[in-house]
Amino acid sequence: MAELDRFDRLILEALQHNARLSGAELARRVNLSAPAVAERMAKLERNGVIRGYQAVLDPAQLGYPIQCLIELTLYRADYPHAQATLAGFPELIDCHRVTGDACMVLKAAVSSMAHLQALIERLTELGGTKTAIILSSPFTGRVPPWPVEGAST
Template identity: 60%
Template sequence: MDKYDRLILTALIEDGRLSFAELARRVNLSPPAVAERVAKLESSGVISGYQANVDVSKLGLPIECMIELRIATHQSHSSLAALERFPELTSCYRVTGDACVIMHAAVASMNELQSLIDRLSEYGASKTSIILSTPFNGRVPTSLLQPGNGQH
């Protein structure tokens, strides 16, 4: 990765909907050159996709939380497959430490949260933390976008 790739990534992280023309203007390259670089970043897996950031509270899900789950059985693969079917869970991370997984959930009410926790208890012991606010989210460490960071 050179300085242009880093500039392109920085701009796309800020706004993934930029046109190649606008991206080219921002990084001082031609639109075809930017399109070729973006295609290479996508094919190499540096850019793994594009998504919309959704405010789930505006969808009627004002309560968000992080749930740590210590899976009780040694059949963690089947437990993980089962967790994927919980519509309240928006993400799931396998982690080290006391918990096996940490999940993000969004629900409409405390009753729904209680129901979710009750259903999760089938898979092991859980610990829930309500999210009060999100000062920042989804950013890439800026050190990775700086020249001389060891990236090629």
């Protein structure tokens, strides 16, 4: 786990809210110079704390108004094959290997119920499915709270 000081945390919090902040604006918000912020960001990137920057897109605005979570229980415990196959399904926007009854939980975005039905039919070649339609997402993309200084994990 990376050692983060108060300034690193301020930088990360600001970027979580708006990753498009200019270096000068970010420096102003955390009360450091722009070169100091750039150096800290480079270190956070090198250490894997910051894994990337991306635009958050709305699937509904792109023609995929139905989002769902699909539990997949594989017929065979061949995870490398399943993962490679699932990577080829463009409707799948998240894939998690999990504990419990299901082997994997997938998040999909589809254009219609017919599209969802076709996706599920393709998935059943790998295993059994259980699907839940997402009605709304009050929040997403949250990160866990910062660890308490001096507390053991």
